[in-house]
Amino acid sequence: MALLSAAAHADLYRTVRLIRRFEERAVELVRAGDIVGGIHPCTGQEAVAAGVCAALRADDMITSTHRGHGHVLAKGADPKRVLAELAGRTTGLNRGRGGSMHAADFRLGILGANAIVGANAPITAGAAWAAKRAGDGRVAVSFFGDGAVNQGVLLESLNLAALWRLPVLFVCENNGYATTLTVADAVAGTITGRGEAFGIPSTTVDGMDPVAVLDAARTAVDRARAGGGPSLIECVTYRFDVHHTWEHRARVRYRPDDEIVKGRSRDPLEIQGSRLSDVDRERVDAEVESLVDDAVAFALSSPHPDPEDALDHLYATGLRGRPGDGR
Amino acid sequence: MALLSAAAHADLYRTVRLIRRFEERAVELVRAGDIVGGIHPCTGQEAVAAGVCAALRADDMITSTHRGHGHVLAKGADPKRVLAELAGRTTGLNRGRGGSMHAADFRLGILGANAIVGANAPITAGAAWAAKRAGDGRVAVSFFGDGAVNQGVLLESLNLAALWRLPVLFVCENNGYATTLTVADAVAGTITGRGEAFGIPSTTVDGMDPVAVLDAARTAVDRARAGGGPSLIECVTYRFDVHHTWEHRARVRYRPDDEIVKGRSRDPLEIQGSRLSDVDRERVDAEVESLVDDAVAFALSSPHPDPEDALDHLYATGLRGRPGDGR
Amino acid sequence: MPWLSYRKALNRALGDELARDPAVFVLGEDVRVAVSNVTAGLLGRFGPERVLDTPLSEQAFTGFATGAALAGMRPVIEFQIPALLFLAFEQIVNQAHKFSLMTGGQTAVPVTYLVPGSGSRAGWAGQHSDHPYALFAHAGVKTVVPATPEDAYGLVVSAIRDDDPVVVFAPAGALDVRVDVDFATLAPVPLGVGRVHREGSDVTVVAIGHLVHDALAVADELAGEASVEVFDPRTVYPFDWDGLAGSVRRTGRLVVVDDANRTCGIAAEVLATAAERFDLSAPPARVTRPDGAVVPFAPALDRAVQPDRDQLATAIRKVLKD
Amino acid sequence: MPWLSYRKALNRALGDELARDPAVFVLGEDVRVAVSNVTAGLLGRFGPERVLDTPLSEQAFTGFATGAALAGMRPVIEFQIPALLFLAFEQIVNQAHKFSLMTGGQTAVPVTYLVPGSGSRAGWAGQHSDHPYALFAHAGVKTVVPATPEDAYGLVVSAIRDDDPVVVFAPAGALDVRVDVDFATLAPVPLGVGRVHREGSDVTVVAIGHLVHDALAVADELAGEASVEVFDPRTVYPFDWDGLAGSVRRTGRLVVVDDANRTCGIAAEVLATAAERFDLSAPPARVTRPDGAVVPFAPALDRAVQPDRDQLATAIRKVLKD
Numbered sequence A, B: 001m002a003l004l005s006a007a008a009h010a011d012l013y014r015t016v017r018l019i020r021r022f023e024e025r026a027v028e029l030v031r032a033g034d035i036v037g038g039i040h041p042c043t044g045q046e047a048v049a050a051g052v053c054a055a056l057r058a059d060d061m062i063t064s065t066h067r068g069h070g071h072v073l074a075k076g077a078d079p080k081r082v083l084a085e086l087a088g089r090t091t092g093l094n095r096g097r098g099g100s101m102h103a104a105d106f107r108l109g110i111l112g113a114n115a116i117v118g119a120n121a122p123i124t125a126g127a128a129w130a131a132k133r134a135g136d137g138r139v140a141v142s143f144f145g146d147g148a149v150n151q152g153v154l155l156e157s158l159n160l161a162a163l164w165r166l167p168v169l170f171v172c173e174n175n176g177y178a179t180t181l182t183v184a185d186a187v188a189g190t191i192t193g194r195g196e197a198f199g200i201p202s203t204t205v206d207g208m209d210p211v212a213v214l215d216a217a218r219t220a221v222d223r224a225r226a227g228g229g230p231s232l233i234e235c236v237t238y239r240f241d242v243h244h245t246w247e248h249r250a251r252v253r254y255r256p257d258d259e260i261v262k263g264r265s266r267d268p269l270e271i272q273g274s275r276l277s278d279v280d281r282e283r284v285d286a287e288v289e290s291l292v293d294d295a296v297a298f299a300l301s302s303p304h305p306d307p308e309d310a311l312d313h314l315y316a317t318g319l320r321g322r323p324g325d326g327r
Numbered sequence C, D: 001m002p003w004l005s006y007r008k009a010l011n012r013a014l015g016d017e018l019a020r021d022p023a024v025f026v027l028g029e030d031v032r033v034a035v036s037n038v039t040a041g042l043l044g045r046f047g048p049e050r051v052l053d054t055p056l057s058e059q060a061f062t063g064f065a066t067g068a069a070l071a072g073m074r075p076v077i078e079f080q081i082p083a084l085l086f087l088a089f090e091q092i093v094n095q096a097h098k099f100s101l102m103t104g105g106q107t108a109v110p111v112t113y114l115v116p117g118s119g120s121r122a123g124w125a126g127q128h129s130d131h132p133y134a135l136f137a138h139a140g141v142k143t144v145v146p147a148t149p150e151d152a153y154g155l156v157v158s159a160i161r162d163d164d165p166v167v168v169f170a171p172a173g174a175l176d177v178r179v180d181v182d183f184a185t186l187a188p189v190p191l192g193v194g195r196v197h198r199e200g201s202d203v204t205v206v207a208i209g210h211l212v213h214d215a216l217a218v219a220d221e222l223a224g225e226a227s228v229e230v231f232d233p234r235t236v237y238p239f240d241w242d243g244l245a246g247s248v249r250r251t252g253r254l255v256v257v258d259d260a261n262r263t264c265g266i267a268a269e270v271l272a273t274a275a276e277r278f279d280l281s282a283p284p285a286r287v288t289r290p291d292g293a294v295v296p297f298a299p300a301l302d303r304a305v306q307p308d309r310d311q312l313a314t315a316i317r318k319v320l321k322d
């Protein structure tokens, strides 16, 4: 494992902590009715976002999933604007048009979370190809879950990326479940085996440890920037909370209790927190707390969009179709 | 290689010869305008259909591709009715509704050729699952080309078949090209590697030798019948003629001349023919010739369907939608 | 009498058909745990061979259902999101739909595609809120959008028994509707037959899916001004043209309310057919989503692209004035 | 003046745009060898970096184009068969189309989806003969169906320069049309603007794609009986409603001929809009493929499901009699 400076360790911890607290507060806002439609919290899985994004340049690109807040925050999005987006406000990253599953910030290379499992993979490949042609050394990361490795479009994308040696990182967050379906019941063979079948260097890492993830990501990013093509990293992790917040109301049981206890026993927050001095850790915690407080205050005080503007941005060219009521 | 009886060798040769002569005559009928829309001739690739189908029971099932005449004939379809189908006659397998790319004979377990590359793979898996549930020991074969291994739906189907241990044979006819695109330019990794990634036993065989194909198919069929799940067989072969008969008019060049010469130098007809005595071979040739003559005569003398019946069978329930002219 | 919710009606239809016909089976994502509730209890009653959890492979499991159907089964697929039909679009409209004709009638593909929670589910944003039934109607796949629990029951039963592929959209806006009903009266509802929910003499409102309830509410509201007939086609393809013709003969006026994009939607088809065949005493109107709508996330914007009661009332008044 | 074929016009449009804008590139199956002829010569002129042969992975290469577009490129994808759009349907209507709104206007997805040889290609049977432009119109994706070589040129150029995704259907029935034209006059044709090919005073015939030529032939045939105006919308979404309104104001009668399934097709939308907004002096008519049509293989059956000139002439006469 790479030797990191204290500052680097603190940065990783800060990211993990930020995501954790952001998600916890977001869940509260869901319960309070301030976030409509619910969210897919990523608590427990923060190390993946933190570790991968720590290996990236500011101009590198990512795409993400329904469980995407962590990725977006780790890539540098302003927590205020992410939370405002979740609350459907005009100050949100997407002006309230995208919500939890579509957070994007193109100035930061965040090309969008995606609500269709696997659909972001080819989009990432295309962006990476454009970067390769431009010769600007940028890489693109596709985050996805274990459920996505059964999607044809993702497998097709592995082939394209390998064939054309695209600077892509395929980062699989294997949290053991696609909603209620276990990996064992869904994935014949292994996840890394799928990457390898296309000739893509593929490794499995401890997805609870941001440093382990960072290490693997760095190797992959270096290879991609050097023209060595794509890599796949399987990060073994565990989702601490529900698949989606509707489960908070309608408890469905599919994870054994002892598995949950075991899964939660390795906490990225603790793993990375233990690498900081107590003072440093408390300092970061306090910083994060105020960031998140600010985000909540900002989100809840921001204006709601005007229904008259519902179809703004429907077409990039400004085309306006006919309204639904025939006016 | 298995030791086959003289009769078995003759059977394999008969199938190869039948397909060869059928295709050659079909190409003539295309040129003559009796077959509209053209065909994808499978000359050169006959050993795959012959070898695989020789390993099957009459009640086993197959699905096929745009280049499917060989599979359908090898599975026992009446050459008369196949050719009548190509000529769009009511006596055709599909009553002239399907044509070259959709030949089906459900009484023989021929669930249909398919005009969309890869689309037959999940259909085969579903039929195999039904057979497995019925416990009748039937297996299902999905024929496809090298181009299909880049289709998401096929890769998804490999996963389903492996996961559920379905009695399926995935038979890839690797003729080196998907239309004009070489395997090297299209397939990252290897074809068998894709099967293996899903835990599917996968082998490469000489697709010009019906006996080699039969051997591999038997192993796979035995495994499937015994509940051992799917197998993948890559048959390395070469297409002797064009991708599609439009190339006969509009010559596009994408295969080097020396490659064509080399590819045609190993001819399944000769390879299998050499295993028969001259008398036997001549006898089979004569039999086939009269079969094919009869088929041509039958097809060309069969009635054309009545335009009034254009939408017969559109719905299995007999539903009739509204006509296009508003009558 | 006991209460039957729409969701429970779907569940009951599946249970009854699984019990009746061993060829029926259910597959989809999280159907064993029954995340959508629609498959609740089925695993326990019928076992894992008849209630299959699938990997996230929509194209393959849709084609798989076709193959199983070709081999004699009657699969019912649950899709968690309407947009997942887009992933399987080729397998539905280009394979399942075409098998019968292309094979010259050798086979049938009796698959039911069930989408519980179609349309907007408040807060699920652009990719989860479509109501794309017109796409299937255009392709010619039988397409059903039940409005009430008893129709949900009866239409799903008929869909499963039908020898052709049938897509069933169960609108999110109807899932919580409940009726007080004698379960013994639940029965198959034939595909292609509409239902007059309320008789009226001034104007026929054709309402699709959950909007039937809105149309009834608006009819109540307008009771002082106008006598509104509410016609629910129940099946959007094949459409009950004769039923609608009968209604329009009585009223002479027509409004359609349809929670789907305007251009080339079901509402367009109803107006087009009316223009060709019916005698209207005033121009018809439709209330729909806007052209090419993408549902924005923020709740007020989400609602703004869906047809509402005010729009419907305005359209009715306008048609009556003309 | 030199002859320009429709196919060559497509080729020229691609070549000109590749030359004009380094962000433009072409991808698809067999585009280097140019199996469809539409990309002939482009590999030689622009090199392999700008003319990409893809594996048979429609979903992935369509999403790939979206990603490249998000990163500043202007991809043009050639699809060999209309049905291949069904494989990529999710990536087009649920991804590319929705990015702009869902990101609150942060980005654009300027991708062109080009289908040379849509509709029936005589003898290609059920899975290769669709004309599914109404599906994209319903979803709200800009959709173009050029009828003539000069419009094919001008509309493809505009599609490529447009910041939104645009699907271009080049009907098989039009690919061999040739015109005698001064190449210097070839110019972009704006999306959403129709064209009156022939003026007339008795009835407006809206014809889509290759059927424009049939409509013109029928107009000639009927010249003794009736004065037929032929209106070609060129873009089926957004539709040139104002242009059509102008034509119908002059003629008062309307017939639509559209080589696509009847229910919820473009013809339905035209009749619906006419019923709402136009003053017609007789009920309109449409000539289309039948409901839910699957094109049968046998040539006579294939032709039987496509609209023909006799049907159009009959429909025109009927509308004129009413």
Ligand SMILES: Cc1ncc(C[n+]2csc(CCOP(=O)(O)OP(=O)(O)O)c2C)c(N)n1
Residues within 6 Å of the ligand: A066, A067, A115, A116, A117, A118, A144, A145, A146, A147, A148, A151, A175, A177, A178, A179, A243, C029, C056, C058, C080, C081, C084, C087
């Ligand atoms: C293609 C597709 N199928 C199904 C769904 C519904 N769905 C949303 S999330 C999810 C599970 C995803 O599992 P995984 O990829 O492992 O990600 P995780 O939720 O575990 O983070 C499902 C089935 C979807 N959004 N997209």
Ligand SMILES: Cc1ncc(C[n+]2csc(CCOP(=O)(O)OP(=O)(O)O)c2C)c(N)n1
Residues within 6 Å of the ligand: B066, B067, B115, B116, B117, B118, B144, B145, B146, B147, B148, B151, B175, B177, B178, B179, B243, D029, D056, D058, D080, D081, D084, D087
């Ligand atoms: C999904 C899909 N993409 C493209 C096509 C057009 N097409 C028909 S055959 C073919 C090449 C198929 O290659 P392969 O699978 O190797 O089979 P072969 O033709 O070599 O027998 C293509 C691109 C198609 N029919 N389906």
Ligand SMILES: [Mg+2]
Residues within 6 Å of the ligand: A145, A146, A147, A173, A174, A175, A176, A177, A178, A179
């Ligand atoms: Mg998971």
Ligand SMILES: [Mg+2]
Residues within 6 Å of the ligand: B145, B146, B147, B173, B174, B175, B176, B177, B178, B179
């Ligand atoms: Mg091939």
